[in-house]
Each structure stands twice: as C-alpha cells, then as structure tokens.
Amino acid sequence: MNAPLPKRKLKVATTSLAGCFGCHMSFLDIDERILDLVELVEFDRSPITDIKHCSPDCDLGIIEGGVCNAENVHVLHEFRKNCKILIAMGACAINGGLPAQRNSLDIRDILAAVYAQPGRGVHIPNDPEIPLLLNEVHPLHEVVKIDYFLPGCPPSGDAIWKFLTDLLAGRTPTLGFGLIHYD
Amino acid sequence: MELETAKTPDALKRIVIEPVSRVEGHGKVTILLDDDNQVHQVRLHIVEFRGFEKFIEGRPYWEVPVLVQRLCGICPVSHHLAASKAMDMIVNGGILTPTAEKIRRLMHYGQMLQSHALHFFHLSSPDLLFGFDSDVAKRNIVGVAAANPDVAKMGVLLRKFGQEVIRVTSGKRVHGTGSVPGGVNKSLTIEERDYLLKDIDQMIAWSRDAVGIIKGLHKSNPALYDVFGAVPSTMMSLVDDKGDLDFYHGALRARDKDGEVIFDQVSYQGYNTLLTEGVKSWSYMKFPYITALGDEKGWYKVGPLARIQNCDRIPTPHAEAERAEFVAYGGAKPMHGSLGFHWARMIEMLCAAETIKDLLLDSDIMGADLMAEGPRREEGIGVIEAPRGTLFHHYRVNEDDLVTYANLIVSTTNNNTAMNVAVRDVAKNYLTGHEITEGLLNHIEVAIRCFDPCLSCATHALGKMPLEVSLVDASGAEIDRMTKDGEGRIGKGAL
Numbered sequence: 001m002n003a004p005l006p007k008r009k010l011k012v013a014t015t016s017l018a019g020c021f022g023c024h025m026s027f028l029d030i031d032e033r034i035l036d037l038v039e040l041v042e043f044d045r046s047p048i049t050d051i052k053h054c055s056p057d058c059d060l061g062i063i064e065g066g067v068c069n070a071e072n073v074h075v076l077h078e079f080r081k082n083c084k085i086l087i088a089m090g091a092c093a094i095n096g097g098l099p100a101q102r103n104s105l106d107i108r109d110i111l112a113a114v115y116a117q118p119g120r121g122v123h124i125p126n127d128p129e130i131p132l133l134l135n136e137v138h139p140l141h142e143v144v145k146i147d148y149f150l151p152g153c154p155p156s157g158d159a160i161w162k163f164l165t166d167l168l169a170g171r172t173p174t175l176g177f178g179l180i181h182y183d
Numbered sequence: 184m185e186l187e188t189a190k191t192p193d194a195l196k197r198i199v200i201e202p203v204s205r206v207e208g209h210g211k212v213t214i215l216l217d218d219d220n221q222v223h224q225v226r227l228h229i230v231e232f233r234g235f236e237k238f239i240e241g242r243p244y245w246e247v248p249v250l251v252q253r254l255c256g257i258c259p260v261s262h263h264l265a266a267s268k269a270m271d272m273i274v275n276g277g278i279l280t281p282t283a284e285k286i287r288r289l290m291h292y293g294q295m296l297q298s299h300a301l302h303f304f305h306l307s308s309p310d311l312l313f314g315f316d317s318d319v320a321k322r323n324i325v326g327v328a329a330a331n332p333d334v335a336k337m338g339v340l341l342r343k344f345g346q347e348v349i350r351v352t353s354g355k356r357v358h359g360t361g362s363v364p365g366g367v368n369k370s371l372t373i374e375e376r377d378y379l380l381k382d383i384d385q386m387i388a389w390s391r392d393a394v395g396i397i398k399g400l401h402k403s404n405p406a407l408y409d410v411f412g413a414v415p416s417t418m419m420s421l422v423d424d425k426g427d428l429d430f431y432h433g434a435l436r437a438r439d440k441d442g443e444v445i446f447d448q449v450s451y452q453g454y455n456t457l458l459t460e461g462v463k464s465w466s467y468m469k470f471p472y473i474t475a476l477g478d479e480k481g482w483y484k485v486g487p488l489a490r491i492q493n494c495d496r497i498p499t500p501h502a503e504a505e506r507a508e509f510v511a512y513g514g515a516k517p518m519h520g521s522l523g524f525h526w527a528r529m530i531e532m533l534c535a536a537e538t539i540k541d542l543l544l545d546s547d548i549m550g551a552d553l554m555a556e557g558p559r560r561e562e563g564i565g566v567i568e569a570p571r572g573t574l575f576h577h578y579r580v581n582e583d584d585l586v587t588y589a590n591l592i593v594s595t596t597n598n599n600t601a602m603n604v605a606v607r608d609v610a611k612n613y614l615t616g617h618e619i620t621e622g623l624l625n626h627i628e629v630a631i632r633c634f635d636p637c638l639s640c641a642t643h644a645l646g647k648m649p650l651e652v653s654l655v656d657a658s659g660a661e662i663d664r665m666t667k668d669g670e671g672r673i674g675k676g677a678l
Contacts, residue, residue: 018233021207022256022357028305029356031343032336038325048305049323050204050625071209071230098253101238110234127465129199129213129228154256154357183358 009039010059010168013083014046017072018099018137019065021047022154023090027062029157040168054082060167061086064154066096067138071131080144085167088140089160091153091182098153100137107135148173151182184479184600186607189215189224200624203227203631205306205323207257208638212627214610220617225610227603227631229468229638239589244270244580245364247589251576252358254593255637257301259358260294260349261569261594264431265576268565270364273580275557282550283366288431289542290352290361291567295430295535296386297345298570299487299528302635303393304338307525310629311400316622334396337389341532344379344386348539351375366554376543383540387501390533394505397526402512412521412605412630415440416482417473418489419597421568424448426495428506428534430568436493437473437483442517445473451566454575460592468638470599471592482600484519485572486634487527492517497530499537505530521605521633528635569594571637595636605630 016024024047030037045054054061061083067073080086091097102110111124111133140146150163159179166173189195195215203210209231215224235254239247248266252259264287271277279287309322312331321330328335346356351371353359361367401408417440421433426447435457437445449457460469461478472481483489492510497503509526512518542548565576572594579588609630614623 016209018231020253020256020259022253022259025256025301025357028301028342029346032339034324034339035328035332035336038328043323043325047202047204047206049325050319050628052202052204068233069231098250099233102234105234105237107234110237111232113237125462125464125467127228129211129226129230129465130467131230133232153253157356 009042011044011055011057012041012046012060012062013044013054013058013079014048014062015064015075015079016047017063017065017075017093017140018068019090019092019097021064023064023093023152024048026152026154026157027089027160030161031157033161037164054078056082058083059085062089063087063093063140064089066092066099067134067140067143068099069131069133073134073143076140076143085147086140086144087148087150087163088146089150090155091151092137093140094149094151095139096137100139103136107133150175151180153183155179156181184604184607186222186225186611187603192224195223198619198624200627203628203638205309205628206632206636206638207255208636210631210636210638212606212631214614214619214627216614216619220615220619222610222615225603225607225627226465227599227606229466229599231638232467236589236591239578239586242586243584244273244578244586245584247578247586248362248364249358249360251591254591256357257637258294258298258569258571258594260290260353261567261574262576263353263359263362264291265565265567265569265574266578267362267364268432268567269563269576269578270565271366271555272563272565273560273578274364275555276560277563278555278557279366280550280552280555281547282370283553283555284431285542285545285547286352286367286370286553287362289371289539289548290349290359291431292535292538292542293345293348293352295345295570296390296532296539297342297349298635299532299535300338300341300345300393302570302632303397303525303528303532304335304342306635307629307632308334308338310625310632311397311525315626315629316620319621322625337392341386341389341393344382345535348379351379363554365556368553370550370553371548373549376549379539380543383536383543387533387536387540390529390536391501394526394529394533397529398505398508401522401526408522409518409520412609412633413519414484414521414601414604414608415519416484416601416604417445417476418493418517419473419483419485420490420493420573421451421566422448422494428490428494428497428531430531430535432567435566435573438493438517440517440519442492442515445476451575452564454564454566454592455577458592460596466599468596468599471597472600483597484601485594485597486524486570487531488518488521488524489572490568491527491530497534499534499541501537502530502534505533521630524633524635571595571635572597593637595634595638598634598636602631602634602636605633 061079198214201211353361419437423429435449575592577590
C-alpha cells in the first residue's frame with residue numbers, strides 16, 4: 001500500500017440488510033490484504049465482530065443489501081446517524097437487487113401462499129419479536145442519503161480493495177476498466 | 184418442548200441478543216427470565232423473509248441456477264449445483280458427462296473448503312481460542328490475527344484457495360456461472376490445473392493442522408466440549424451407494440440418537456413425503472421433521488456432525504483416519520455436543536482438500552465433452568450436501584420453459600429445531616440463576632455458531648411442502664391443528 005498512514009485508525013462499520021452476504025464474502029476476498037487493512041482501520045459494528053451497535057464516531061459505514069423490513073430501516077438510520085460516510089455496496093443496496101423481484105407481487109399474497117389456511121384464518125408468523133415486512137424492497141438511497149455506490153453482484157474483492165485504498169488515501173474512488181461491472 | 188414457551192410471558196424480564204453476530208444472515212435470540220434469573224423461555228427467531236420461491240415462478244428455467252445463488256453469498260455454489268441437478272432432470276433426465284460431473288464436484292469441494300475455513304477461522308475461532316466470555320474487542324478475526332498470526336493467515340489462505348477453485352470452475356468467486364442445466368460451460372486448461380495443483384499439498388497439510396487445532400482444544404477440555412449445547416437427536420445426510428461420505432450426490436440415510444439406522448438409501452426424489460415442515464408464529468424459518476416420527480420426535484440434525492457420524496467411511500485416507508479417531512473418541516454412541524460440529528467440520532475440510540487433489544489429477548477435468556442430451560421432462564428434484572447440510576431444490580417447468588413451481592428446503596432450516604434445543608440447553612446450564620453478562624450471552628451465540636447457520640438461506644421460506652400448523656394456547660396445550668398435504672389439500676388432524 002502506498003497510502004500515507006492516517007494519524008489514527010479509521011473506524012469502519014458494516015452490515016448486511018436484505019442481502020445474501022455475498023458482498024461481505026467479497027470483502028473477505030481481499031484475502032491476505034486484510035492483514036494490511038487492519039493496520040489502517042478498526043472494525044466497529046460488523047457481522048465479523050460482536051459489537052452490536054455503531055459507535056457514534058464511525059468514519060465509514062459499508063452496507064450490503066436493500067431495505068425489506070422495519071428492522072432494516074432502523075439499522076440504516078443507526079448507520080447514517082453514526083457514520084460520516086455511507087457506502088452502498090452491491091446491487092441490492094443500490095437498486096434492491098434480486099429480492100426486489102418480489103415488488104411486483106403483493107406481500108400479503110406471498111405470505112398467504114405459505115402460511116394461510118383457506119377458510120381458517122391466517123397463520124402468518126406474527127409474533128411481536130418479528131419485524132414487520134415492507135410492501136416493497138427499497139434501495140438504500142430512498143431511505144437515507146448515500147455518499148458512494150459500489151456496483152456489482154457482488155463487487156469483486158479487487159474492486160472493494162481499490163475503492164477502500166482510494167478512499168483511505170484521500171483520493172476520489174474510481175474503479176475503471178475491469179473492476180467496474182454490474183453482475 | 185422445554186423452554187420454548189413460558190406460561191406467563193408478560194410477567195417476565197426480556198433479554199434480547201440482536202443481531203446474532205459472526206454468523207451468516209440475520210437472527211435474533213430472546214430470553215425470558217423471572218426475578219430470580221430462572222430462564223423460562225428461549226427462542227432463536229429468524230426475522231427476515233425474502234420470498235424467492237414465489238418470484239422464481241415465471242422465470243425461464245435456465246436462469247434458475249444463477250438466480251437462486253443469490254440466496255446466499257457463503258454457499259452460493261450449493262444452490263447453483265442443487266438447482267443445476269434439478270434442471271438436469273428436466274433437460275435430459277439427469278445425466279452428466281464424466282467431465283461435467285467432475286468439474287461440478289471440483290467446484291463443490293472447493294466451496295466446502297472455503298466455507299468450512301471461513302466458518303472455523305473467521306467466525307468461530309475467536310470463541311474457541313480466547314474463551315466464550317473473553318474481551319469483546321478482541322473476539323474477532325482481527326484479534327486472532329494479532330494473537331495467533333499463523334492461525335489467522337492459514338485460515339485466510341485456505342479460504343482463498345477454495346475461492347480460487349470456485350473462480351476457475353465457475354468464472355467468479357461469488358455467484359459464478361459455470362454449471363448449466365445438462366452440464367457445465369467450461370472445463371479446465373492445463374494452466375488452470377497446474378495453478379491449483381501448485382498449492383494443493385500445502386492446503387492438505389494446513390487442513391490436517393486445522394483438525395489438530397480443534398482436536399487439541401476438544402481433548403484439553405472434554406468437560407466443556409463433550410456436553411456444551413448437547414442436542415441428542417436423529418441425524419440425516421446423503422451417503423453414496425456404498426455408504427461413504429459424498430457431498431455431491433447420494434441417497435438419504437438417517438440414524439437415531441443412539442446411532443441405529445432409521446432409514447437408508449432412500450432416494451431423495453421422495454423427500455416430499457419423507458419430511459414435513461412445521462410452522463411457528465415466532466419465526467419465518469420452518470421446522471422440518473421426519474413425517475413418520477411426528478414433530479415431537481422427528482426433528483433431526485444435518486451438517487458435518489451428522490454426516491461424519493452417519494457415513495460408514497470417508498473415501499480419502501487422511502480424513503478417514505481422522506473420522507475413525509473421532510468415532511472412537513465418542514465410544515459406542517454418537518456425539519451430540521454442539522462443539523463436536525467444529526471437529527467434524529475440520530475433518531470434512533480435510534476430505535475436501537484431498538478430494539480436490541484427486542480431481543485435479545484426473546484427466547477427465549480437462550475433457551471437452553461438457554453437455555449431455557436426453558429426454559425433456561416437466562419436473563426435477565436436485566439434492567446436495569451443502570456445507571451446512573442437506574439442501575433440497577424442487578422445480579416444475581412448463582412447455583414454454585417457464586418455471587411454474589419451486590420449493591426449497593435449505594440446510595439451515597433442517598437444523599432449526601436442533602439450534603433452538605441447543606440454545607435452550609446452554610441457557611439452562613449457564614444462564615439460569617446468574618446475573619446476565621455479555622460473556623454469558625455470548626455462550627448462547629457460541630451454541631448457534633456451532634451449527635454454522637446460514638440465516639440468509641433460511642429466509643427464502645415459501646414451501647408447498649406438506650405443512651402442519653398447530654394452534655396452541657398459552658399453556659402450550661394444542662387446541663387446533665391444520666394440515667396441508669403436498670398437493671395442497673387442507674385437512675384436520677395429523678398428516
């Protein structure tokens with residue numbers, strides 16, 4: 001890495017909302033470079049740590065997945081409130097991705113197809129502990145302001161690495177030929 | 184079931200663990216305690232719902248192996264291949280050329296290697312190396328890299344190798360496109376084969392070291408490792424026609440908690456009558472059980488601990504030696520302590536590394552005959568042993584090549600009851616009567632992590648399986664029961 005060392009480690013929080021974790025897997029596909037990365041950043045709330053909520057002074061928030069239920073909305077607001085820069089990572093975060101295929105269907109019909117017993121009322125899981133579903137899956141920018149969009153399903157490990165090293169070095173992130181793709 | 188439902192939930196304190204971390208996907212645990220910290224109710228809730236099976240309907244069949252991968256980013260290859268196996272049946276009656284089968288196997292065993300490495304090193308090792316109630320700040324892969332740099336590096340490079348096997352066979356590390364209905368779309372070049380062969384002996388050696396690490400931990404503290412999160416239950420997996428361990432293809436075998444065979448060599452084509460999916464109001468994930476045994480007795484475990492103890496033999500020498508030692512350690516009875524999953528998982532990782540080498544040295548993987556042709560059919564069922572256990576894909580396709588029906592039972596769903604039983608066991612033995620601390624709560628998550636659950640996968644939930652819904656009152660007594668058979672007929676009483 002040629003980036004000048006920052007004075008302190010940047011705090012990075014990550015989460016997966018209505019995604020498949022593939023973007024987080026791609027993040028780990030930076031392979032042994034993760035050992036270089038942790039010299040520059042520390043992980044705050046993330047599926048790979050046991051920190052359950054964002055610290056108030058996170059520098060970067062990296063979010064995979066779209067917004068499909070009430071809980072996703074809360075988490076997204078938590079990230080926006082506590083992170084200086086928010087990054088929508090991958091197709092689902094940017095445009096809803098494959099889970100948004102359900103947007104053309106009525107969520108009541110989908111649930112009824114599974115859990116309803118015709119003529120016997122509905123037995124859809126309804127415990128208060130289960131968050132309410134939204135009628136449609138939304139991309140992140142429809143709910144909060146997003147600073148950067150990193151496309152791909154998922155973006156490759158190399159693309160994520162280029163993006164992060166640009167950002168950490170104070171450059172405007174650019175992916176360029178070979179790294180920018182949408183599949 | 185014990186501790187599933189408290190009699191007076193409103194009078195109790197509620198503790199919630201959310202999100203469950205260092206697992207794949209979204210989960211939440213709620214615990215209800217009284218003023219004396221006696222535990223009355225523990226539930227693992229799956230809180231997300233995505234509805235895949237419904238929006239697959241109407242898509243062209245050839246999209247499906249690529250589309251369903253998006254259920255899961257850790258084990259996309261499993262969905263890619265299970266869907267491909269189902270679609271093989273539709274396009275040619277389920278035949279493959281030797282080259283296509285071996286390329287798919289290579290892809291799948293590459294995934295076993297990367298998924299098991301990821302789970303053990305990146306997700307679970309911090310608990311095992313530092314202790315269940317160690318410092319939160321250190322309890323992650325970065326902490327492992329600081330304290331045990333060689334272990335962390337081994338984990339990172341094992342996973343990298345598995346991901347490279349996937350990239351070479353499918354074109355991409357995550358969500359590749361190598362397998363297609365009826366075969367595969369590329370074989371290996373000499374350069375690709377040699378690139379992978381160059382490191383494979385190192386991977387086998389590291390996998391053996393990994394088995395050594397977990398075996399050492401297990402034997403250093405049997406009082407913990409043998410009993411923590413104990414889930415005595417039936418175990419189910421695919422085995423090949425000789426009863427050997429096979430991750431790609433086979434027939435179903437189940438043993439009861441004492442190791443006696445319940446059924447064996449049952450074709451997975453009949454999964455629909457063999458299994459039933461129960462529903463509970465507090466989770467989107469269903470609760471499958473073996474129909475003949477009923478929901479109280481018929482729930483089961485899948486995944487490494489089931490597979491290693493279900494099969495008669497592992498077809499690769501180092502892994503077989505480790506399996507024999509594992510079985511001998513358990514004595515006459517199968518092991519059901521949840522931490523045994525980690526030991527079994529590392530034996531499977533070793534088997535995967537050895538199998539990858541055998542496949543790379545097989546000249547068929549550079550063959551040019553990639554696609555097989557046969558009679559077109561309307562329906563296909565594909566089943567595979569994914570890293571987390573048995574995975575079922577079932578589709579119907581109409582004459583316009585559009586999907587009219589899709590049903591999936593993902594590996595983690597099979598373990599739903601078992602995971603709940605494990606967390607209740609841990610809550611009863613570690614939490615009850617104590618002031619609840621972060622470290623104690625992590626014990627609950629340690630139990631969940633043993634199963635390596637893939638909660639993303641588990642949220643596709645939209646089956647048309649035989650379904651049973653029971654309505655219970657506050658005391659747990661059943662007041663009504665409805666059933667729906669595989670054809671959608673609604674009835675009352677047991678199936």
